Amino acid sequence: MNGIMNWIRRHLVAFAALVVLAYLLVPNVIVAVFSFNDPEGKFNYNFNRFSTDGWTNPCGTAGICDAVGLSLRIGLTASLVATILGTMIAFALGRYRFRGRSGTNLLIFMPMATPEVVMGSSLLTLFLMMGLPTGPLAILIAHIMFCISFVVVAVKARVATLDPKLEEAAADLGATPFQTFLRVTLPLSAPGIAAGALLAFSLSFDDYIITNFNASPSSITFPMYVWGASARGVPVQVYVIGTVMFLIALTVVMVGQLISNRRNRQVA
Amino acid sequence: MSEATATRVPASPLGTGTAATPARRNWVPYALLLPGLLWLTVFFVLPMITLGSQSLQEGNVDEGFVFTGNVGIYADAFSRYWPHMVRSLSYAGLATVLALLLGYPLAYFIAQKAGRWKNVVLVLVIAPFFTSFLIRTLAWKTILSDNWVVTQWAQQLGITDVLQAVGLTSTDSLLFSPFAVVMGLTYNFLPFMILPLYASLERLDPRLLEAAGDLYATPIQAFRRVTWPLSLPGVVAGTLLTFIPASGDFINARLLGNTQTTMIGSVIDSQFLRVLDYPLAAALSFVLLVVIVTLVALYVRKAGTEELL
Numbered sequence: 001m002n003g004i005m006n007w008i009r010r011h012l013v014a015f016a017a018l019v020v021l022a023y024l025l026v027p028n029v030i031v032a033v034f035s036f037n038d039p040e041g042k043f044n045y046n047f048n049r050f051s052t053d054g055w056t057n058p059c060g061t062a063g064i065c066d067a068v069g070l071s072l073r074i075g076l077t078a079s080l081v082a083t084i085l086g087t088m089i090a091f092a093l094g095r096y097r098f099r100g101r102s103g104t105n106l107l108i109f110m111p112m113a114t115p116e117v118v119m120g121s122s123l124l125t126l127f128l129m130m131g132l133p134t135g136p137l138a139i140l141i142a143h144i145m146f147c148i149s150f151v152v153v154a155v156k157a158r159v160a161t162l163d164p165k166l167e168e169a170a171a172d173l174g175a176t177p178f179q180t181f182l183r184v185t186l187p188l189s190a191p192g193i194a195a196g197a198l199l200a201f202s203l204s205f206d207d208y209i210i211t212n213f214n215a216s217p218s219s220i221t222f223p224m225y226v227w228g229a230s231a232r233g234v235p236v237q238v239y240v241i242g243t244v245m246f247l248i249a250l251t252v253v254m255v256g257q258l259i260s261n262r263r264n265r266q267v268a
Numbered sequence: 269m270s271e272a273t274a275t276r277v278p279a280s281p282l283g284t285g286t287a288a289t290p291a292r293r294n295w296v297p298y299a300l301l302l303p304g305l306l307w308l309t310v311f312f313v314l315p316m317i318t319l320g321s322q323s324l325q326e327g328n329v330d331e332g333f334v335f336t337g338n339v340g341i342y343a344d345a346f347s348r349y350w351p352h353m354v355r356s357l358s359y360a361g362l363a364t365v366l367a368l369l370l371g372y373p374l375a376y377f378i379a380q381k382a383g384r385w386k387n388v389v390l391v392l393v394i395a396p397f398f399t400s401f402l403i404r405t406l407a408w409k410t411i412l413s414d415n416w417v418v419t420q421w422a423q424q425l426g427i428t429d430v431l432q433a434v435g436l437t438s439t440d441s442l443l444f445s446p447f448a449v450v451m452g453l454t455y456n457f458l459p460f461m462i463l464p465l466y467a468s469l470e471r472l473d474p475r476l477l478e479a480a481g482d483l484y485a486t487p488i489q490a491f492r493r494v495t496w497p498l499s500l501p502g503v504v505a506g507t508l509l510t511f512i513p514a515s516g517d518f519i520n521a522r523l524l525g526n527t528q529t530t531m532i533g534s535v536i537d538s539q540f541l542r543v544l545d546y547p548l549a550a551a552l553s554f555v556l557l558v559v560i561v562t563l564v565a566l567y568v569r570k571a572g573t574e575e576l577l
Contacts, residue, residue, distance in 0.1 A: 013381060045410045122315035126311070144311075202398065
């Protein structure tokens, strides 16, 4: 009886999981399919006719590739800086005992617990009062700010799983603390750092709400372009770029998985 | 080794074992923390202060703003926009409950049942993030539009009637309704629910469930007494990571909703960037912050999970 109940329960969970997974992925499928559409009017909401126009001419509508370029530049810079700053904090939290730890934790947690609209608008008041201009630099500053916490969480999770004995062994073999860090701790934390960097880049590349508060008319990021297009008419190229980003990111993650699988097999 | 480990300070493995002096251990963590925390202080904490200050100023964009300590703005903001605030919190609350109901089975499946497919399914959960969420929300406009199967099925199965009865839609369409907004919020923030849930369910030892079964617990009892309590840290973190961004969001409300579904984030956005009434916008933003922080503090205290990071 128990066995039957368990069987039913197991498959109920699997079925529910599948439905939820479909709910998560259907919009991505729609985006991919509609990138091959030849829309009837200005909006790409109904499938009209198969066409590869968007794919053969991805920069075909004014401003879209400039917007993607700006988002890429901001995303790469923001994720680089946030990864460095966040990794340093994560090592301090994961490897040292110091006064002010709970205050630090609170300061890391707060940006994740604050609605984006509050962070964006408060930064705008700072820039207004300081007389600083909004634009690409202001966007970059904001993106680094909200990415740091997510990097800390990702790296800290990895550092917590490291065996301190490995570092002790390096020290016993005569490595200086700096050498130990460079040759043992850092390589072992690399998967966490990579995950944090990837997360930071995708958060930055995708952000609209905070960006919009700190942007100037000349700094249109890709999400801002899409937002503007959603009112005027969405060109099919938006769907093409969405699909390309999806495929690139999926490839990066899959390759990362393969590398870590292979490494684990070698270790085992 | 024995010489070195004898002087080890627990919980600070690095830099012990070597000739690390106490002085070195003291300044290293602070040096590591300094740049990042300085960044957060200047660009996160300080703006909260300028936000509060901006709300108490009077003036206009052309002539500039002067600090007058005009506390009355808060009464004004509240009396004009409390329906938007209440609406935002209820949409976000509803979306959080739905995300928990949908996310829990999937997180449980990945953590306990997926076996060698675990990593693949995990990647599929975060995969939607890789397409801009604005584009994905536009895709929902297609999916929920009147001439697609979803709406037609919902009409045939009587779901639209139920939704109308509970006030989530006002016609037999699905798009441009509170239903569409809540559905969009649930969809957008579901991965934020699933990942913390997965993290705590993965640590769940399946032998505990076997033990519960051996002690004649029904599956439901085992869930209620073993699985659920042990997953509570994930539930708390997941609900916070869903509720907080959802309450300030206005993308879903603008793209999938109608003029009756405007959320508070939308009001703040347009007051700041279109109406240019900075004090009112800052006051609304500040109220939203205080409301969220209060709710989160009450919730965390009630749920009893202090260690969220």
